[in-house]
Amino acid sequence: MARDSQAALVALNRFGFGARGGASGDFLNAASDPRGFVKAELTRANGVLLEVPGLQSTPALGKAVFDYQFEIQQARDAAAKSAPPAPESQPSPDTKAQRRNLSLNSIAMDMAPKEASKEQTAKPPENPDAAMAPAETMRPNAPKPPPPPLNIIQKTFRAEALARLQRAVIADCGFAERLVVFWSNHFCISANKGGPARMWAGSFEREAIRPYVLGRFADMLKAVEQHPAMLFFLDNQQSLGPDSRAGKNRNRGLNENLAREILELHALGVGGGYSQEDVTSLANVITGWTYAGRLGQLGPPGSFVFNANAHQPGAQRVMGKIYDAPGVAQGEAVLADIARHPSTAKFIAGKFARHFVADDPPPSLVTRLADVFTETDGDLKALATALVDSDEAWKAPLAKMRSPYEFLVASGRLLAQIPNDPGRYLNGLNALGQPLWAPAGPNGFPDTNAAWAAPEGIKLRLDISAQIASRLAEGVDPRDLLELVAADAASAETRRTIERAESRQQALALLLMSPEFQRR
Numbered sequence: 001m002a003r004d005s006q007a008a009l010v011a012l013n014r015f016g017f018g019a020r021g022g023a024s025g026d027f028l029n030a031a032s033d034p035r036g037f038v039k040a041e042l043t044r045a046n047g048v049l050l051e052v053p054g055l056q057s058t059p060a061l062g063k064a065v066f067d068y069q070f071e072i073q074q075a076r077d078a079a080a081k082s083a084p085p086a087p088e089s090q091p092s093p094d095t096k097a098q099r100r101n102l103s104l105n106s107i108a109m110d111m112a113p114k115e116a117s118k119e120q121t122a123k124p125p126e127n128p129d130a131a132m133a134p135a136e137t138m139r140p141n142a143p144k145p146p147p148p149p150l151n152i153i154q155k156t157f158r159a160e161a162l163a164r165l166q167r168a169v170i171a172d173c174g175f176a177e178r179l180v181v182f183w184s185n186h187f188c189i190s191a192n193k194g195g196p197a198r199m200w201a202g203s204f205e206r207e208a209i210r211p212y213v214l215g216r217f218a219d220m221l222k223a224v225e226q227h228p229a230m231l232f233f234l235d236n237q238q239s240l241g242p243d244s245r246a247g248k249n250r251n252r253g254l255n256e257n258l259a260r261e262i263l264e265l266h267a268l269g270v271g272g273g274y275s276q277e278d279v280t281s282l283a284n285v286i287t288g289w290t291y292a293g294r295l296g297q298l299g300p301p302g303s304f305v306f307n308a309n310a311h312q313p314g315a316q317r318v319m320g321k322i323y324d325a326p327g328v329a330q331g332e333a334v335l336a337d338i339a340r341h342p343s344t345a346k347f348i349a350g351k352f353a354r355h356f357v358a359d360d361p362p363p364s365l366v367t368r369l370a371d372v373f374t375e376t377d378g379d380l381k382a383l384a385t386a387l388v389d390s391d392e393a394w395k396a397p398l399a400k401m402r403s404p405y406e407f408l409v410a411s412g413r414l415l416a417q418i419p420n421d422p423g424r425y426l427n428g429l430n431a432l433g434q435p436l437w438a439p440a441g442p443n444g445f446p447d448t449n450a451a452w453a454a455p456e457g458i459k460l461r462l463d464i465s466a467q468i469a470s471r472l473a474e475g476v477d478p479r480d481l482l483e484l485v486a487a488d489a490a491s492a493e494t495r496r497t498i499e500r501a502e503s504r505q506q507a508l509a510l511l512l513m514s515p516e517f518q519r520r
Contacts, residue, residue, distance in 0.1 A: 004031040004032070004034070005027075005031055005486070005487045005488035005489040006489045007030075007031065007034035007394060008027050008028075008030035008031035008034055008037075008487070008489070009398065009486050009489040009516065010034065010393075010394055010398065011030040011034040011035070011037050011038050011173070012026060012027065012030055012173065013398060013402075013410075013519065013520040014356060014357070014393065014398065014520050015038045015173065015174075015175045015178065015356065015388065016038065016171075016173040016174035016175050016178060017168055017169075017171065017173075017174035017177065017178065017406060017409045017410050017413055018174075018409075018410035018413055018414060018485070018517070019413065019414060019484045019485055020169075020170075020413045020414065020416065020484075021413065021414050021415055021416040021476075021481065021484060022416045026172070026173070026484070027483075027484055027485075027486075027487055030173070031487070034394070035388055035389065035394075037173055038173055038175050038388050039175075039385060039388050040172065040173065041171070041172060041173055041174075041175045041176040042175070042176070042214060042381055042384060042385060044176070045214065047176055048176045048177075048179070048180060048210050048211075048213050048214060049206075049210050049211065050163055050164065050167055050205075050206050050210055052163040054159060055159065055160060055163060055202065055203070055206065056156075056203070057203065057207070058200055058203045058204070058207060058227070058228055058229070058302055058303070059300045059301060059302040059303040060302070061156060061199050061200060061203055061302060062196065062199070062200070062228060062291065062292075062301050062302015062303070063294070063300070063301040063302055064152055064156075064199070065152070065153060065195050065196055065199040065302075066196075066293065066294035066301055066302070067294065068151065068152050068153065068195075069195055070294055152199075153195050153198050153199050154198075156198075156199050156202070157191065157198050157199070157201060157202070158422050158423075158426075159202075160201065160202020160203070160205075160206075161202065161422040161425070161426060161436055161437075162419060162420075162421070162422040163202070164202065164205070164436075165409065165412075165419050165422055165425050166418060166419060168409045168413075169409060169412045169413050169417070169418050169419065170418060174409075174413075175384075175388075176213065176214075178356075178406075179213045179214075179380075179384060180205065180209060180210055180213055181405065181406075182352070182355050182356075183209050183212075183213055183220065183380075184205050184209050184437075185439070185444040185445055185447070186265075186266070186351065186444060187208070187209065187220070187224045187230070187266060188437075188439050188442065188443075188444040188445075189201065189204060189229050189230055189232075189233040189437070190233060190437070190438050190439055190440075190441075190442075191435075191436070191437045191438045192435075192438045193232065193233050194232075196228070196229070196232050196302075197229060197232055197233055200227075200228060200229035200232070200302075201229065201436075201437035201438075202437070203229070204227055204229035204230070205437075207223070207227065208220070208223040208224045208227040208229075208230070209224070211223070212380065213380060214380060214381040214384070215379075215380060215381070216339075216377060216378050216379060216380065217339050217344075217348065217373070217378030217379075217380055218335070218336055218339035218340065218377070218378050220380070221262075221266065221267065221335050221338070221339050222332060222335050222336075224266070225258065225262060225266075225286070225289070225331075225335060226289060226304045227304065228291035228302055228303070228304060230258070231258070231289060231290060231291055231304070232291070233442070234257040234258040234261060234442065235255050235257050235258070236255060236257070236258040236286060236289055236290065237290040237291060238252065238255050239253075239254055239255035239256075239258070239283060239286070239287050239310070240252050240253055240254065240287060240310045241254070241284055241287040241288070241310060241311055241312025241313065242254060242312065243312055243313055243314070244287060244288075244309060244310050244311055244312055244313065245309045245310075246307075246309045246310045247287075247310070247312070254280070254283050254284065254287065254312075255283065256279055256280060256283040257442075258283070258286060258289075259279050259280075259282035259283035259285075259286060260279050260283075261442045262282065262335070262338070263278065263279060263282065263338070265442055265443055265444075267338045267339060267341065267343075267344045267347070268338065268341060268343040268344055268347060269343060269344070269346070269347030269350075269351075271343075272341070272343035272344070272347060273319065273341075273343050274319060277317075278318050278319055281316040281317055281318045282316075282318050282331075282334060284312040284316050285312075285316050285318065285323060285330050285331045285334055286331045287310050287311045287312045288306050288307045288308060288309075288310040288311030288327075288328070289304070289306060289328070289331060290304075290305060290306075290307050290310065291303060291304055291305060292305045306327055306328040308327065311327070316330070318334050318337075319337070319338070319341070321337065339378055340374075340377065340378065342374070344373075344378075345370040345371075345373040345374045345378075346366075346370050348369075348370075348373060348383075349366050349367075349369035349370035349373055349383075350366050350370075351447075352369060352383065352387065353365050353366050353369060353387070354447060354448075355447050356387060356393065357387075357392065357393050357396050358396050358399065358400065359400065359448050359449055359450075361392070361396075362392045362396070364392065365387075365390050365392040365393070368386060368390065369383060369386055369387065369390075372386040398515075398519040398520055399449060399519060400449045400519065400520050401449050401452040401453040401518060401519065401520075402452070402518055402519070402520050403434060403445065403447075403452055404428070404429055404432035404433065404434040404452065404461075405429060405434055405436070406520065407432075407461065407518065408425055408428050408429065408432075408464075410517065411465075411468055411512055412425075414481060414484065414485065414512075414517075415468070415472050415476065415481075417472070428464055431460055431464065432457065432460055432461065432464070433457065461512075461513065461518070462509070462513055465508075465509040465512035465513050466505075466509045468508070468509070468512065469505045469506070469508040469509040469512070470505055472508070473503075473504045473505040473507075473508040473509075474504070476504075476508065477504070478498050478501070478504060478507035478508045478510075478511045479498060479499065479507075481508070481511055482494070482495065482498055482511055482514075482516075485511070485514075485516055485517055486516040489516065490514075490516050491515070491516070494511075494514045494515065494516055497510050497514070498510055498511055498514075
C-alpha cells in the first residue's frame with residue numbers, strides 16, 4: 001500500500017487542500033484511485049460556482065458602495081461647514097514645518113485604502129483603545145468601549161471571505177477550489193485599492209473567475225477585463241482617447257495600465273512578442289470600457305458600460321493586425337485573438353505547471369499543456385485534466401511549500417473546523433503575508449517555494465500552529481490525525497517526532513509543521 005499512500009498524498013496535497021478530519025475517508029478514497037479522486041470534481045459543471053444567500057451581484061454592490069461613499073462625503077462636507085473658523089495668527093517657522101509634514105501625512109492618508117479593516121492591520125498597537133480614550137477612562141479596570149460597527153464595505157468583504165473559506169474547507173478534494181485560487185491570483189485585483197475594490201473583491205471572483213474555471217480561457221479573459229473591479233483596479237475608467245469627445249474636452253488622456261497588464265500578465269507574458277506600440281494601441285482600443293457611476297447615467301450603477309464619448313475613434317493595429325470594428329466590439333476582437341496566440345498558450349501552460357508541480361516544471365509537461373491549450377481552443381477543463389493525467393505531476397517530489405492560504409485551509413479541514421467567522425483566517429493570512437484578495441501588485445502573490453519558505457515565514461507558521469494547537473488539541477489525537485494526513489506515506493522521522501512530543505498540544509503543532517502537511 002506504500003505506493004498508493006504516496007499517490008494519495010500527492011492527490012490531496014498537490015492538487016487539493018489536504019485530507020479532512022472526522023469520518024471523511026479522504027485518504028482511503030484517494031489511495032484507491034488517486035487520479036480519479038482528483039478529477040471527480042471536474043465532472044461537476046456547476047460545482048465550482050459559489051451561490052450563497054446574501055451575496056449580491058456587482059451592480060447591487062456598486063450601488064451600495066457608491067451611496068455609502070456619497071453619504072460619508074456629505075457628512076464630511078456638513079461637518080466642515082459647521083466647524084468654527086480657525087483663529088488667525090502668524091505661524092512660527094516651526095509651525096510651518098509641522099504644517100508641511102501634516103500636509104505630507106494627509107497625502108499619504110489620501111493614498112491609503114479608505115476602508116481598511118482591523119484584519120488588515122499587520123501590527124496593531126498593544127492597546128488600540130488607549131490612543132483615543134479620554135483621560136478619565138484610562139484606568140486599569142475601566143470598561144472598554146464597544147468596537148465600532150462594521151461598515152457596509154467591511155461587512156460585504158467578510159461575508160464574501162467566509163463563503164469562500166467555507167467552500168474550501170468542506171470540498172471533497174479541493175482541486176476545483178485550487179483552480180479558482182490559481183485563476184483568481186492570475187487575474188488578480190487588490191481589495192486595498194479602495195472602497196469599490198474591497199466591495200467587489202468577492203463578486204469579481206464569483207462572476208469573472210468561477211463560471212469559466214472549467215470553461216474557455218477566452219471567455220474568462222473577456223469577463224475579467226470587462227468586470228468593474230478590474231476596470232477600477234487598473235484605472236481604465238480614467239482612460240480617455242486623445243481624439244475622443246471627452247479627451248478633447250478634458251485635461252486627461254490615455255491610461256495604459258489595463259492594456260499593459262493584459263499583454264504582460266494576463267495573456268502573452270513577458271517576452272510574448274508585443275511592443276510598446278501594441279500596449280498603446282490596445283489602450284486606445286479599450287478606451288470607453290468603464291462602469292456606470294452612482295447616478296446611473298450610462299447604465300445601472302456598478303455595471304460594465306461602454307462610453308462612446310471616451311473611446312478613441314478609428315482603426316488600431318495590435319500585434320500586426322488591424323482592428324476597425326466599431327465600439328466595444330473592437331476590444332473584444334483583440335482579446336479573442338490574444339487568447340489564441342501561441343505565446344498565451346506557452347505562458348499559461350508554464351504558469352499552470354509551475355503552480356501545481358514545481359518551480360522548474362519539466363519542459364515536456366509544459367509543452368504538452370501548451371499543445372492541449374492550443375488544440376482545445378483554451379479549454380481550461382481539458383488543461384486541468386491533462387495536468388492530472390500527466391505522469392510528471394505524480395512523480396515530482398512534494399517540494400513546494402503550501403501558500404499561507406493553503407496552509408490555513410488545510411488546517412481547518414484536518415481539524416474539521418468549518419469557519420463561522422472569517423476573522424481568524426483573515427488575521428492569519430495578514431500575519432503570513434498573503435492578505436485575502438490583496439496582493440501588493442497586479443502580478444499577484446508569488447508562486448515560488450522561496451517566497452513562502454523563508455525563515456521568518458516558517459517561524460510565523462510555527463506560532464500559528466501553536467495557537468491552533470492550544471485551542472483544539474484537547475479533543476484530538478495527533479497520531480490518529482497523522483494517519484489521516486499521510487498514513488503509510490508518513491516518514492519514520494515524523495512519526496517519532498510526534499510520538500515523542502511532551503504534550504498533545506505540542507504534538508499537534510509539530511504535525512501541522514511536518515513536511516507531510518506543509519509540502520505539496
